[in-house]
Amino acid sequence: MNDKEWPLYEVFIRSKSGLSHRHAGSIHAADDQMALDHARDTYTRRTEGVSIWVVRSSQIVASDPAETSAFFEPAEDKIYRHPTFYDIPDGVENL
Amino acid sequence: MYTQGLDQKGQSDSRRDGLESAADLDAFQKRVDAEEKIEAKDWMPEAYRRTLIRQISQHAHSEIIGMQPEGNWLTRAPSLKRKAILLAKVQDEAGHGLYLYSSAETLGVSRDEMVADLLSGKAKYSSIFNYPTVTWADIGAIGWLVDGAAIMNQIPLCRCSYGPYARAMVRICKEESFHQRQGFDILHELCNGTVEQKAMAQDALNRWWWPSLMMFGPSDAESRHSAQSMAWKIKRFSNDELRQKFVDVTVPQAGFLGLTVPDDDLEFDEETGHYRFGEIDWQEFIEVIKGNGPCNKQRMAKRRKAHDDGAWVREAARAYGEKQAAKQAA
Numbered sequence: 001m002n003d004k005e006w007p008l009y010e011v012f013i014r015s016k017s018g019l020s021h022r023h024a025g026s027i028h029a030a031d032d033q034m035a036l037d038h039a040r041d042t043y044t045r046r047t048e049g050v051s052i053w054v055v056r057s058s059q060i061v062a063s064d065p066a067e068t069s070a071f072f073e074p075a076e077d078k079i080y081r082h083p084t085f086y087d088i089p090d091g092v093e094n095l
Numbered sequence: 096m097y098t099q100g101l102d103q104k105g106q107s108d109s110r111r112d113g114l115e116s117a118a119d120l121d122a123f124q125k126r127v128d129a130e131e132k133i134e135a136k137d138w139m140p141e142a143y144r145r146t147l148i149r150q151i152s153q154h155a156h157s158e159i160i161g162m163q164p165e166g167n168w169l170t171r172a173p174s175l176k177r178k179a180i181l182l183a184k185v186q187d188e189a190g191h192g193l194y195l196y197s198s199a200e201t202l203g204v205s206r207d208e209m210v211a212d213l214l215s216g217k218a219k220y221s222s223i224f225n226y227p228t229v230t231w232a233d234i235g236a237i238g239w240l241v242d243g244a245a246i247m248n249q250i251p252l253c254r255c256s257y258g259p260y261a262r263a264m265v266r267i268c269k270e271e272s273f274h275q276r277q278g279f280d281i282l283h284e285l286c287n288g289t290v291e292q293k294a295m296a297q298d299a300l301n302r303w304w305w306p307s308l309m310m311f312g313p314s315d316a317e318s319r320h321s322a323q324s325m326a327w328k329i330k331r332f333s334n335d336e337l338r339q340k341f342v343d344v345t346v347p348q349a350g351f352l353g354l355t356v357p358d359d360d361l362e363f364d365e366e367t368g369h370y371r372f373g374e375i376d377w378q379e380f381i382e383v384i385k386g387n388g389p390c391n392k393q394r395m396a397k398r399r400k401a402h403d404d405g406a407w408v409r410e411a412a413r414a415y416g417e418k419q420a421a422k423q424a425a
Contacts, residue, residue: 005207006413008200025263026197028206030409031416042193045186046270065136 008057009035011042013049021053029054115140127328132258135201143327146320147257148202149218150329152209155195157221159213160394162188164228165237173231180277181234187274191267198259214399222380223310225388232285232292232299238278240300240307240345246271247341248311251331279348286352293353300349301357308372309380311338317377342370 006028012021024043029035035054044052063071079085088095120140126133133139162185169185172178196206212218223241228234249271252264285296312318312334324330332340346363349356360373382388 004413005205006409006416025194025266026200027193029416030412031419034412034416041186042190045183045190062136065134066138 006030009039009054010057010060011035011039012053012055013039013043014051015048016050021051024048026057027054124326127256127326130256130328132261133256134258142323143329144202146324146327146329147260148199148204150324151195151199151202151260152204152212153219153221155192155199155209156213156218157224158188158192158195160220160224160398163394163397164224164226164390165234167228168231168234171231172234177281184238184274184277187270191270194263194266195260198263201259210402214395214402216386216395219384221310222383222388223306225383225390225394226302226306227390230295230299232282232295233303235278235281235285235296236299236303238274238276239282239348240278240303241310242271242274242278243345244307244310244341246275247337247344251337254328254331256328279352282352282354286354296352297354300354304357305375305379306383308338308342308375309383311335311341313377313380314375339369342372346370 007030008026008028010026011024013024014021024039027035027038027042029038032054036052039052039054040049043049075081119138123133123138123140123143133143165181165185165188169178169181172181196209199209200206209218213220223244228237246268249264249268253261253268255261255264282296282299285292287293315321315333315335318334321330321333325333346356346361358373360371362371363369364371383391386392
């Protein structure tokens with residue numbers, strides 16, 4: 001018998017309206033509907049969510065941790081993008 | 096992202112072939128010392144990866160096998176309320192097993208490999224689940240003592256250096272607290288019941304006390320993996336420290352129930368503020384770990400049967416899923 005593993009899905013849960021979905025963990029399921037059902041049973045037994053996204057783990061494209069510093073380097077020397085870069089003269093308000 | 100590369104054997108082997116430079120190891124230790132979390136795809140020493148896979152999968156297996164002693168009372172719970180609560184608790188144990196398997200998978204081991212290791216007997220699970228649940232009071236004792244000991248062990252794991260494991264533990268700890276309280280509640284009711292009911296509670300404590308203390312593992316002097324795990328901040332406290340904490344909080348709770356802890360050497364030490372307790376029967380512990388506990392064979396046989404009986408369901412669901420996907424693609 002072919003007892004190969006079911007595909008892996010990553011689970012994202014919106015805990016309440018107004019908040020974004022957040023990664024909760026992963027589950028195995030044979031198809032998309034089963035992935036939603038398993039995600040509900042595994043990650044929201046205590047009403048931890050109002051919405052669930054599941055996505056095949058193999059479909060996620062991720063940055064490489066080994067390249068982290070090079071990848072994010074272009075943002076590092078642009079401190080003028082932060083409001084704290086600017087000196088505001090005394091006496092100027094509401095800025 | 097986390098777990099798609101399942102059987103990364105080739106990768107692990109090349110790492111083992113001496114590619115770990117002193118500089119890499121040093122940089123890794125510095126990250127750990129600075130309390131930085133290590134994430135799934137970050138570089139890590141092969142031994143760190145192996146230690147975590149062993150520990151997390153053992154933990155997952157324990158949750159899965161742990162459903163059996165309590166499942167034994169699902170159809171015989173004394174009321175509908177108790178039955179509903181016990182069902183929810185056993186379902187939580189399954190959930191905990193799944194959180195943990197998924198966090199171990201982020202380290203590059205497949206679910207299938209872990210399950211195969213459990214079924215073949217290569218992987219271990221906690222010794223405590225090899226003891227029988229012969230009365231309803233045992234369900235109370237498991238919640239109060241076994242889950243109580245588990246909480247002691249698991250709260251520091253929420254700060255484990257490995258991110259996916261730490262996050263799974265946060266989720267688990269939130270749920271364990273319900274487990275422990277429902278167990279205490281069962282015993283509290285029995286202890287305030289008839290003489291026979293109270294005797295049943297005492298009998299359960301007599302049988303579960305020592306095996307619960309063994310759950311913390313060998314004494315510090317005997318523990319093979321402790322020092323390295325502490326350096327890597329996988330473990331935060333030693334086995335003996337956690338065991339002592341457990342005794343210190345649990346003995347007064349037994350007193351509240353009016354039960355006697357089955358240890359003639361148990362004594363409060365005014366000077367240290369801790370309870371001194373008797374010697375654990377380590378021979379019993381070793382025997383249970385080796386597979387010679389009262390229920391080892393039964394637990395494994397039941398798990399293997401459930402796995403085999405479910406094979407056609409897994410296969411059918413997978414075939415259906417593949418067929419639907421092919422239809423959609425066409």
